[in-house]
Amino acid sequence: MKKLLSFLVVTLVTTSALADKLDSLRQQLKITSNDSLKAPIYASMAAEYMHYDTVTNRVKKLVYQNEAIINSYQSLRLYSKYNDTTGMRVSFDNLGKVYHAQQRYSQAKWFVLQSNNLSRLKNDVPNIIASLLKLAAIKTDIQEYKLAKQDLDEAKVLSENHKVAGTKAIVKKTYTSLQRKMAKKAGSDALSRKSKKMDSNGMARTNFQKKKSTVIKKTVPADTTKKLAAI
Numbered sequence: 554m555k556k557l558l559s560f561l562v563v564t565l566v567t568t569s570a571l572a573d574k575l576d577s578l579r580q581q582l583k584i585t586s587n588d589s590l591k592a593p594i595y596a597s598m599a600a601e602y603m604h605y606d607t608v609t610n611r612v613k614k615l616v617y618q619n620e621a622i623i624n625s626y627q628s629l630r631l632y633s634k635y636n637d638t639t640g641m642r643v644s645f646d647n648l649g650k651v652y653h654a655q656q657r658y659s660q661a662k663w664f665v666l667q668s669n670n671l672s673r674l675k676n677d678v679p680n681i682i683a684s685l686l687k688l689a690a691i692k693t694d695i696q697e698y699k700l701a702k703q704d705l706d707e708a709k710v711l712s713e714n715h716k717v718a719g720t721k722a723i724v725k726k727t728y729t730s731l732q733r734k735m736a737k738k739a740g741s742d743a744l745s746r747k748s749k750k751m752d753s754n755g756m757a758r759t760n761f762q763k764k765k766s767t768v769i770k771k772t773v774p775a776d777t778t779k780k781l782a783a784i
Contacts, residue, residue: 575601592631592640599624599647605654618651625651642671642680649687658695662688678715682708686727698735705731 578598585591602624605617625647632640645668652661669684671677685708692701705728712720 571601571604588631589635592628592635592637595624595628595631596640596643599628599644603647603650605651618655621647621651638671638675642668642677645671646684646687653687653691653694656694658691662691665691678711679717679720682711682717682720682724685711686723689727689731693731693734696738698731698738701731 602621629644649664
């Protein structure tokens with residue numbers, strides 16, 4: 554009971570703090586006329602809504618996700634206007650993450666690819682690796698295992714060559730998860746093939762028995778059949 558009460562108190566405090574922060578950002582947005590200054594405000598609002606994974610209510614979580622998308626698009630539009638590639642990359646990352654959470658894989662993949670492209674243009678190795686890991690996660694979810702492995706292979710090489718802190722362990726962990734899923738898929742496919750083969754063999758035997766029965770009927774003379782029936 555005490556744990557539940559503590560959880561409720563923390564949730565209420567967190568929700569209240571988030572609401573206050575969002576209200577403050579909305580007020581800043583109202584009094585800001587310069588688009589270059591509006592972009593980071595939209596980005597900050599998106600960042601607040603990106604905490605949707607802490608929300609337990611399903612409807613409220615969806616609202617947070619949609620608000621994160623709306624504000625990320627707004628910040629992306631303005632960052633693009635001023636060619637702020639760092640701001641654009643963060644917006645791409647946010648959109649990729651939300652769409653992935655919503656299982657909208659095509660959109661998620663596209664936005665993460667944009668983030669990856671920007672990181673490559675700037676030779677930003679840590680973010681190249683981060684985007685490769687995100688791409689691998691999306692491709693794993695849609696069972697594009699070979700393509701996911703290609704992304705992980707590149708992430709592994711980059712993390713080893715550039716000694717990026719912490720990434721080597723993350724890549725290894727992601728590899729292990731991918732291999733486990735690939736093995737599970739291979740086992741499932743083998744079982745499916747075996748089942749289909751058994752069904753095919755069973756059908757062949759049934760057809761053979763039917764054919765054999767038809768042949769026997771045709772080879773027995775009609776008068777013999779009548780005599781047997783009379784007996």
